[in-house]
Amino acid sequence: MCSSIASFVVATIFATLMLRESNAQLSATFYANTCPNVSSIVNNVVQNALQSDSRIGASLIRLHFHDCFVNGCDASILLDNSANIQSEKDAAPNTNSIRGFDVVDNIKTALENSCQGVVSCADLLALAAESSVSLSGGPSWSVLLGRRDSLTANQGGANTSIPSPFEGLTNITSKFSAVGLDTNDLVALSGAHTFGRAQCRTFSNRLYNFSGTGNPDPTLSSSYLTTLQQTCPQNGSGTALANLDLTTPDNFDNSYFTNLQNNQGLLQSDQELFSTSGAATVSIVNNFSSNQSAFFQSFAQSMINMGNISPLTGSNGEIRSDCKKVNGS
Structure with missing residues (x-):
């Protein structure tokens, strides 16, 4: 009886994950052929960063969280100001608060050196969040991948959508x-x-x-x-x-x-x-x-649920070569 219940629970969880994965077009094996070492590359950079900055794990997971709550998990939070972009970094929940961009740049450089033009900045954030948690004694999970990067930011959305520490x-x-x-x-x-x-x-x-x-x-x-x-x-x-x-x-x-x-x-x-x-x-x-x-x-x-918030997939968005700016800008 217990075995049957356990099997049912496992099957239900698997079906739920598959449904979410199908709906979002994300997959744990998305880079299996194009960048098979993606997880270990991200993990190594995060591990090195933690040795000199004990706060960086929490900072990286916060970047992923603040990104996903604004237009979905599309790395819009990483974009700097430009002629066409008002950066989310300057929104009230983020200004003088979010950090870890240097580590994001280091991860992106390592990924570009190994598999150029393949891994999105949005996926980078999701992977860095998982590494930050697992390396700090928390759980690990199979990160669903296949997100693409936005071409714009939404500073106004960041001001209204991100939960505030002062809110009820x-x-x-x-x-x-x-x-x-x-x-x-x-x-x-x-x-x-x-x-x-x-x-x-x-x-x-x-x-x-x-x-x-x-x-x-x-x-x-x-x-x-x-x-x-x-x-x-x-x-x-x-x-x-x-x-x-x-x-x-x-x-x-x-x-x-x-x-x-x-x-x-x-x-x-x-x-x-x-x-x-x-x-x-x-x-x-x-x-x-x-x-x-x-x-x-x-x-x-x-975390899997949050990572599935309105990702850009397929031909939407792009794979940024530099997480701070849109390609060609």
Whole structure:
């Protein structure tokens, strides 16, 4: 009986993946003949980058996330300003915040040296995100590939579509829903905040003047509040960094969810997953906190789901030779 159920679950997951793959025209073996070493090339560059910059894994997965939420996973976030392009890098959620472009350039150079004109920048971001997670102790998954790169950016879309650390759960849920992601995806992908850093300006309102009350956010643990106030003084620059996960800041694990249970989520958008009374997210947080394997499995699937947001495929878009600019510009 158990064997039959297990077989059914595996078959269902496989069918779901195949359906998503078919709909998006993406495939884990897309570069099998044209660039068979693509995954190892990306992995090696990311691994080297992590040796000198413990934050880079979180930064690379954030690039993929912020890219996919604006016009789909098309590497539009990587484009610089030009005569025809207003860069998404200058949008409010990204300016002076997103990073890792030097590593993206290094990955692209390595790919071009091995298989010129073959691998898109959009696929590069998806592969770099997977490497960042797996190299930091998290799950690995077969990245579906075959995306092509956009010919333009959408700065306005970046300003409105990317979830903000200051937003409430209702708004963030709506933004996920708008790109086809559900509540489980929301909680699982938020778990990427198990590593990386955030600037004080993204949460200092919680420390001193939450929602204009003149008081701290009541959902913050008092001891954690004291720690954060020392890191982020009221009249500070706002650019100092705090660990998103105060317990294991450089490891990909499920500590993030335990932190939420202890009222030690750094961002408002984090803590609301657990502190919003009656929210569907609470039981998912509890499950992921007690079962790291369940979190890892859901996270991998949600990354695949996110990577399937409106990719350019076939003859749409192009394969950029330089991720910062459209070919021929």
